Structures are given as C-alpha cells and as structure tokens.
Amino acid sequence: xxxxxxxxxxxxxxxxxxxxxxxxxxxxxxxxxxxxxxxxxxxxxxxxxxxxxxxxxxxxxxxxxxxxxxxxxxxxxxxxxxxxxxxxxxxxxxxxxxxxxxxxxxxxxxxxxxxxxxxxxxxxxxxxxxxxxxxxxxxxxxxxxxxxxxxxxxx
Numbered sequence: 001x002x003x004x005x006x007x008x009x010x011x012x013x014x015x016x017x018x019x020x021x022x023x024x025x026x027x028x029x030x031x032x033x034x035x036x037x038x039x040x041x042x043x044x045x046x047x048x049x050x051x052x053x054x055x056x057x058x059x060x061x062x063x064x065x066x067x068x069x070x071x072x073x074x075x076x077x078x079x080x081x082x083x084x085x086x087x088x089x090x091x092x093x094x095x096x097x098x099x100x101x102x103x104x105x106x107x108x109x110x111x112x113x114x115x116x117x118x119x120x121x122x123x124x125x126x127x128x129x130x131x132x133x134x135x136x137x138x139x140x141x142x143x144x145x146x147x148x149x150x151x152x153x154x155x
Contacts, residue, residue, distance in 0.1 A: 007030050007040065008044060011037070012150075015050065016149035023041070065114070068138060069110055070108070070135050070136070070137050071107075071135060072108075072132055073106055073135070075132070085130055085132070095122075109126070
C-alpha cells in the first residue's frame with residue numbers, strides 16, 4: 001500500500017463527513033482536477049481505506065431514541081465460549097456495537113432501543129446468550145459527543 005499524503009487524508013476527511021459530495025466539488029476542495037481526484041478516491045476504495053458509504057439516520061425520528069451500554073461477563077474465558085458468544089450476539093439487531101475488552105468484564109455492548117420495554121426484551125435475549133454469567137447496564141441520559149469519524153488530519 002502507498003503511503004497516504006495530505007491530499008489523500010483530506011479526501012478521506014471530507015468523504016467521511018460528506019459522502020454524497022460530487023467528485024467535481026471534492027476535487028475543488030483538495031485543489032486537484034476531477035480526473036486525478038477520482039483516481040485517488042478509487043485507489044483509496046480499492047486499498048480498503050474506504051470501507052463503505054452510508055447515510056446517518058435520525059434515531060429520534062425513527063423512534064429509536066434510547067441507548068444503553070451493557071457490560072457482559074462470561075462464565076468462562078475460553079476460545080469456545082468467546083466464539084459461541086460472538087456468533088450469537090451479532091444476531092441481536094438492537095446491538096449496535098460489541099467490543100471485547102480487557103478489564104473487569106469481557107464485552108461491552110452498545111444498544112439502540114425504543115423504550116424500556118424494548119430494553120427488557122433485549123436484555124432477556126442477552127442474558128440467554130451462550131456463556132453469559134453477569135451483566136451490568138448503563139442507560140444513556142444524554143449524548144454529549146457523537147462519533148464524527150476518524151481524526152485523519154494532523155492538528
């Protein structure tokens with residue numbers, strides 16, 4: 001893979017904030033002509049720097065206006081238990097993210113839910129997943145900062 005230069009990093013920064021920007025406008029913003037700009041974008045896609053394009057949906061308008069984090073502790077920390085848990089947790093549609101972590105528990109799950117009844121249903125599914133021995137939930141009261149993408153440009 002080629003080392004990324006400042007123009008590549010600027011393209012990535014702009015695209016993660018404005019995925020629908022036209023190539024002509026993108027080229028203008030990075031001071032290239034349209035053809036070399038498109039070539040760079042295609043190379044960044046081919047090399048895997050750009051995983052996908054998508055839309056950021058308004059959760060409140062879709063009545064998915066609650067989030068919660070759940071710490072999950074497994075009954076054993078063996079490869080087979082980890083694999084069984086991972087194979088099943090990805091099937092729970094309300095689990096937006098699942099991270100294996102180091103520390104006092106094994107996994108941290110981020111849920112997107114509609115209300116407390118929905119939370120109770122999802123928690124019921126999670127405690128039944130293979131290997132789960134304990135959970136602790138933290139319901140989000142206020143979102144202070146949302147993921148705005150990767151900090152690819154130097155300060």
